[in-house]
Amino acid sequence: MKLINDLTKNVQHLMLDLQQMKVFCQDPLIIQEAKGIYLTDIHGKRYLDGVSGIYVVNVGHGNEYVIEAIRRQQERVSFVAPLHAVSDTTIQFAKKLTEITPSDLNTIKLISGGSEATESAMKFARQYHNQSGNPSKYKIIANYTGYHGGTLGAMSASGLGGPRKAVFGPFLPGFEHLPPPSCFQCPYNLQYPSCNILCAKMLEYMLEREGSESVAAFIVEPMSNTGGILVPPTEYFQEIRDICDKHNVLLIYDEIITGMGRTGNWFAAQTFGVDPDILCIGKGLASGYAPLAGMIVKDQLHFSAFWGDESENINFAHGHTFGGNPISAAAGLAVIEVMEKEKLISQGVKVGEYIRSQLQKEMTALGILGEVRGRGALSCVEFVEDMESKRSFPNSRNFGKRVEKRLLKKGLILRCDPHWIGFAPPLITTISQADEMVKIFVEGVSDELKNAA
Ligand SMILES: Cc1ncc(COP(=O)(O)O)c(C=O)c1O
Incomplete structure (x- = not known):
């Protein structure tokens, strides 16, 4: 008592x-x-x-297989600094992760939480354009119902307003928002399918008004949680993919919630059949057994703009102390194995x-x-x-x-x-x-x- x-x-x-x-x-x-x-x-x-x-x-809680994997890792090595090294387990986990991500999304930045993942993705998009001949591209577009995390950059991308957000303002410049795909209460008061997915087409309208030469990325949750677990029509995804391609804007999926098996496939990208350029994963990645999140980019983005000699100084200029932590990686690896086996x-x-x-x-x-x-x-x-x-x-x-x-x-x-x-x-x-x-x-x-x- x-x-x-x-x-x-x-x-x-x-x-x-x-x-x-x-x-x-x-x-x-x-x-x-x-x-x-x-x-x-x-x-x-x-x-x-x-x-x-x-x-x-x-x-589920208390999974013995995951607990045992963590225990074994703990006994060998529990911390390796990502500033100068990586653990063997982290590499094994990364390889395993590439087996379940959509094709071409094989280059992984590991971090500890969802906000770090979305921040990493937005910073990667900016640096990518900077290093591939388009330094004027810096703006990030998002949907009004999106939630992308609690840090200042992620909050600037998050669309929900209200007093909870207002107390932290002003937010970072260069973040714009669009009405979301929300068929139950359509922001345009239209009906699907006669709406002709205006919510997706408005992305192009915005890019043209903003000047797409200033826009780095569009970040979207495939199913917006804070909007009320909104399920867009399937065509929404191909439409935004085509618009992003046309305007050289990177498409970022925030799959912090929808990733790791939640929507019927490993990722909502597979559920809806359209891949992003950058995928953010968190929450279920290690199923809560250790803090673990990731930002995964298409190989071509990494190898074309970030892969070079020391003197070029083009590495991704971003990091966190606990990124790729061996304990978290062991947990993540065991979680994928459990999900596959069971x-x-x-x-x-x-x-x-x-x-x-x-x-x-x-x-x-x-x-x-x-x-x-x-x-x-x-x-x-x-x-x-x-x-x-x-x-x-x-x-x-x-x-x-x-x-x-x-x-x-x-x-x-x-x-x-x-x-x-x-x-x-x-x-x-x-x-x-x-x-x-x-x-x-x-x-x-x-x-x-x-x-x-
Ligand atoms: C869609 C989405 N993105 C990002 C985040 C931020 O993740 P974290 O709380 O791990 O920083 C969350 C958290 O709820 C989320 O739901």
């Missing part, structure tokens, strides 16, 4: 992500154990992890499709279904107050956030926004565990509806 009291008291020494700590400290969620898809807090209460931590723990991507697809079909049925019955969308093991349900007119719940009602509190009490963790809730359980989740999640979810939503009636 003393330990529990001490932990509960001492949590105030921390600042958690985007948490009002005064409120969190009143009833902190302190996890002491995790196995499979279950987390256990210090009071012994069990939670179903319906969002893989936060789109991270794809192979065929986790197809398991994730099966369970994801099942969750979507159940949500469709249950939310319709409750009369608040806006849309169920997703791909593979990444699903979202958007609520509406009125199904006929698709009118959203008023922001002031904070519907999804209120549901989140109820779910937590009932032992289910999901990604909850005021207007939508995301499901992204570990890829090891079974159909009966998915049923348990949906059942608790439906109870939580029903209770909240009754409470408000």
Whole structure:
């Protein structure tokens, strides 16, 4: 009991992500154990992890194979400075990674987190143009709903505004934003397919107005999480690819969430059939067993502009102390092996499709279904107050956030926004565990509806 009291008291020494700590400290969620898809807090209460931590723990918690790989690596060498060397395991991991990335994307910069990956990608794009005869190309274009990380450059690319972003302004110059592909509530008020994917075509409109000779890259999440797990029409990707090629603008996919098996393939690039020039991976790369992220570029970009003699001084002028850390690399390698051996991507697809079909049925019955969308093991349900007119719940009602509190009490963790809730359980989740999640979810939503009636 003393330990529990001490932990509960001492949590105030921390600042958690985007948490009002005064409120969190009143009833902190302190996890002491995790196995499979279950987390256990210090009071012994069990939670179903319906969002893989936060789109991270794809192979599930406590995987013995991954733990053993880390232990073995720890005993041999735990740190090698990327400034002057690399570990054998890091090279083996990089080679393995090239076997699952789309073709030509084989040159990898390893780092520790998603924001470092997107920052690296944007810096790489700028330096690439600088060293390939187009030094005026520096602007980065992104979508308004995109989230690309919490550091200043990544935040400048992130499109969501609001008070949370405003407190850090002003942001870096040279970042522009476009309305996203969002068919459920199209920013242009159009319908797919008669819209003729205007959202993609607007990229060209912007490039022409901005002057494409000033634009280095377009960065996009294949499925925007903060937008509400938006699934663009498949043609969107070929259209933006063609526009980028025409204007010599590098296409960056931020696959921090969609990568590593989440959308039914190793990467959303494969799910949608169109490759980027630069791929950013994080979160699921080492499944949360160690901090690990990567920026992967097409070989041709690296070899044409960065590969040279010392005197040319053209290396990628960027680095982080923990990049390619041997422990993280060992974890990443073991994670890929587990996913292959246990065929986790197809398991994730099966369970994801099942969750979507159940949500469709249950939310319709409750009369608040806006849309169920997703791909593979990444699903979202958007609520509406009125199904006929698709009118959203008023922001002031904070519907999804209120549901989140109820779910937590009932032992289910999901990604909850005021207007939508995301499901992204570990890829090891079974159909009966998915049923348990949906059942608790439906109870939580029903209770909240009754409470408000
Ligand atoms: C799409 C996307 N990009 C980048 C990031 C930043 O990753 P990190 O929090 O590891 O820095 C996130 C984090 O949630 C993300 O969802």
